Amino acid sequence: MRTTLAAAATAAILVFLPLGAFAVGSDDSEPPKPTETITECEEGLVWDEKTKACVKPEDTSLNDDQRFRAVRELAYAGRHDEAMQVLAAMTEGETSRVMTYRGFLLRQTGQIEAGIAAYERALALDPANILARSYYGQLLVQMDEIAMATDQLAQIRVHGGAGTWAERALQTAIKTGVTYTF
Numbered sequence: 490m491r492t493t494l495a496a497a498a499t500a501a502i503l504v505f506l507p508l509g510a511f512a513v514g515s516d517d518s519e520p521p522k523p524t525e526t527i528t529e530c531e532e533g534l535v536w537d538e539k540t541k542a543c544v545k546p547e548d549t550s551l552n553d554d555q556r557f558r559a560v561r562e563l564a565y566a567g568r569h570d571e572a573m574q575v576l577a578a579m580t581e582g583e584t585s586r587v588m589t590y591r592g593f594l595l596r597q598t599g600q601i602e603a604g605i606a607a608y609e610r611a612l613a614l615d616p617a618n619i620l621a622r623s624y625y626g627q628l629l630v631q632m633d634e635i636a637m638a639t640d641q642l643a644q645i646r647v648h649g650g651a652g653t654w655a656e657r658a659l660q661t662a663i664k665t666g667v668t669y670t671f
Contacts, residue, residue: 521562532568535559535575546578553581560590569598585615593624604628617648623655627668630659638663 525536530543536559537544537551546556556575563572573594579587592607608625611618626641642659650656662668 521558521565523566524558524562526559526562527566527568533571533574546575551578553579557586557590560594564594564597569594573598583610583614585611585618585621588614589618589621589624592621592628596624596628601628601632616644619645619648619650619653619655622648622650623659626659627662630662630666631668635663 525543526534530536533545534543535546535548535551535556536542537548537555540550544550546559556579559575560572563569563575573591576587576590576594581587588607588611592604592611595601595604595607605625605628608621608628611621612625615621622641622645626638626645629635629638629641638659642656642663645651645653645656645659658669
């Protein structure tokens, strides 16, 4: 079934919804404001606010929250490969949030099978990860698997996500077919 789903997803067109939205797990609903990571740093480097310099994502002066903010900013800028490199520098290991980000980035780069596996791993680690469920559900919408996406929406609600961005984004995607690409 995954092969069929992956083939359908590969053919799906990713559509940008120009409304404020969580960009890969952020706390706020606004797109990230560009920082020096985008405006000053060379490809593959991340701005370190403490040292006021561009550093490699693996640099020990960065913590994982700073790396996540860089991943979010790079993903929003469409620099998915760089975002994936920063994600690979995460020190917290294969956590649910890392796997959610990995699934999102893989989805955005057309690696549907791997994206599905990452979302499923995120949910195995934390069934209450409503962001993973929302992004996974949006992928299912792109694949025209509306019943499966609706199941993810129900699970978002079961896990206390009623009224959240995760619920609204997936609900909108199910109704309109339009998904978030940031």
